[in-house]
Amino acid sequence: xxxxxxxxxxxxxxxxxxFYNQLLGCLLVAETANSISFQIGQTxxxxxxxxxxxxxxxxxxxxxxxxxEAFQWLNDRVSILPYQGQEIVDFSNWNAKxxxxxxxxxNIVEFIARxxxxxxxxxxxxxxxxxxxxxxxxxxxxxxxxxxxxxxxLGLSIFDGSFDKFCAVGEERGLFIIIDKNKKGWFPLNDExxxxxxxxxxxxxxxxxxxxxxxxxxxxxxx
Numbered sequence: 001x002x003x004x005x006x007x008x009x010x011x012x013x014x015x016x017x018x019f020y021n022q023l024l025g026c027l028l029v030a031e032t033a034n035s036i037s038f039q040i041g042q043t044x045x046x047x048x049x050x051x052x053x054x055x056x057x058x059x060x061x062x063x064x065x066x067x068x069e070a071f072q073w074l075n076d077r078v079s080i081l082p083y084q085g086q087e088i089v090d091f092s093n094w095n096a097k098x099x100x101x102x103x104x105x106x107n108i109v110e111f112i113a114r115x116x117x118x119x120x121x122x123x124x125x126x127x128x129x130x131x132x133x134x135x136x137x138x139x140x141x142x143x144x145x146x147x148x149x150x151x152x153x154l155g156l157s158i159f160d161g162s163f164d165k166f167c168a169v170g171e172e173r174g175l176f177i178i179i180d181k182n183k184k185g186w187f188p189l190n191d192e193x194x195x196x197x198x199x200x201x202x203x204x205x206x207x208x209x210x211x212x213x214x215x216x217x218x219x220x221x222x223x
Contacts, residue, residue, distance in 0.1 A: 001154070001156075001170060001171060001173060001174035001202055001203070001204045002042065002043075002132065002173060002174060002202065002203045002204075003043050003132060003133045003134065003136070003173075003174050003200060003201075003202055004042075004043060004044065004201045004202060004203055004208070005043065005044040005045075005046060005199075005200070005201040006043060006044070006045055006046065006058065006133050006136060006198065006199075006200050006201075007046040007047075007048060007198060007199040007200075008045070008046070008047055008048075008053075008056055008058075008107070008196075008198050009047070009048055009049070009050035009053035009054075009196060009197060009198070010047040010048065010049060010050065010053050010105050011049070011050065011051055011052070011053040011105065012104050012105050013034070013035075013036060013047060013049050015104030015105070016036060016047050016103065016104045016105060017031070017036050018104065019103050019104040020038045020045070020103070021038065023077050023078065024077065024127055025126070025127040026038040026039060026040060026045075026127055026130075027039040029044060034048060034049045035047060035048045035049065040060060040130050040132065040133050041060070041061070041130040041131040041132040041133070042131065042132040043132045043133040045133065053105065053196065054194035054196040055105060055106045055107050055108065055191065055194060055196070056107045056108075056136070056137060056194075056196055056198065057107065057108040057109075057110070057135075057136075057137035057177065057186050057193075058107065058109060058110070058133055058135055058136050058137065059098070059109070059110035059111070059112050059133070059134050059135035059175075059177075060109065060110065060111055060112070060130050060131070060132070060133055060134065061112060061113075061114060061117070061119075061130075061131040061132050061133075061134040061172075061173065062111045062112065062113050062125070062129055062130065062131060063113060063119045063120065063121040063125075063129055063131070064113055064114060064115045064116075064117055064118055064119050064120050065113065065115065065120050066113055066121065066125050066129060067088050067097035067098075067099065067111075067113040068088065069124070069125035070099060070111050070113065070125050070129070071087060071088050071099050072125075073125045073126070074099060074101060074111065075087075078101045078102070079101065079102070080099060080100065080101055081100040081101055081102065081108070081188050081189055082188065083100070083187065083188035083189075087099065089188065093160070094114070094116075094160065095114065095115045095116050096112050096113060096114045096115060096116075097112070097113045098110050098111065098112040098113070099111045099112075100187070100188050106191075108137075108186050108187075108191060110135065112134065112135075114134075114172050116172060117172055117173070119131065132173060134172065134173050134174060134175060135168075135175045135176075135177050136175075136176060136177065136198065136200060137177045137179065137186065137193065138176050138177060138178045138179070138213065138218075139178075139179050139180075139181035139193035139194060139195050139216075140178060140179075140180065140181065140195060140216050141180065141181065141182060141216065142180075143162075143163045143164070143165075143166075143167050143178050143179070143180055144163040146176075146178050146218065147163065147167055147169055147178060149218045149220075150169050150170075150176055150218070151169075153209075153218075153220040154170075154202075154204060154209070154220075156169050156170045156171075156176070157169070157170075159171065159172075159175060161178075164180070164183070165179060165180050165183045165184040166178070166179050166180075166184060167179075174202060174204075179193055181193040181194070181195065195213070195215065195216035196213075197212075197213055197214050197215070198212075198213050199211070199212050199213075200213070207222065207223075208222075208223040209221065209222050209223065210223055
């Protein structure tokens with residue numbers, strides 16, 4: 001499964017333009033008075049203005065063994081969000097290392113180097129090292145119900161976790177990070193999780209599907 005395009009809401013369009021284009025160097029693909037789009041590896045990241053926008057969590061895959069390089073590159077541009085004093089978090093059960101930071105909207109963005117993907121690039125780390133957006137957070141009140149929707153419509157299985165507080169569903173190029181927003185905040189600083197609306201275009205088995213997350217519910221449409 002590939003995340004082709006992710007559309008998020010923002011109350012700070014100018015700030016996001018500066019953050020992604022000027023600070024990180026992402027290619028500016030399109031821009032209107034109320035929206036902006038960037039190329040994030042294989043994924044298009046769109047922002048649309050909304051005065052009541054709330055923060056999200058999403059992750060960007062980076063090459064498997066470049067977490068340390070990515071940290072040095074990122075640390076020159078933004079403040080890193082630590083977890084228990086660690087700025088590069090080792091997820092040994094996922095065979096991955098991750099780095100967290102805020103963008104201009106206080107979305108929790110994650111760089112994650114997944115060694116299972118075996119993308120061992122040797123070129124210096126840069127914005128060209130962004131592979132794709134690989135995770136989107138789903139804060140809900142009933143994890144099992146949301147999992148059942150993903151399993152029924154997309155045939156996805158649990159990657160990690162349970163139906164209690166946290167459940168990652170899908171695979172390493174496309175994961176839905178479901179949390180019970182009444183029991184758990186966002187890693188690494190336990191930020192409050194909001195069921196903020198978004199739109200996600202995926203490709204699975206050569207078939208495009210559009211997924212809307214609206215008022216904490218998933219809606220699926222085959223294209």
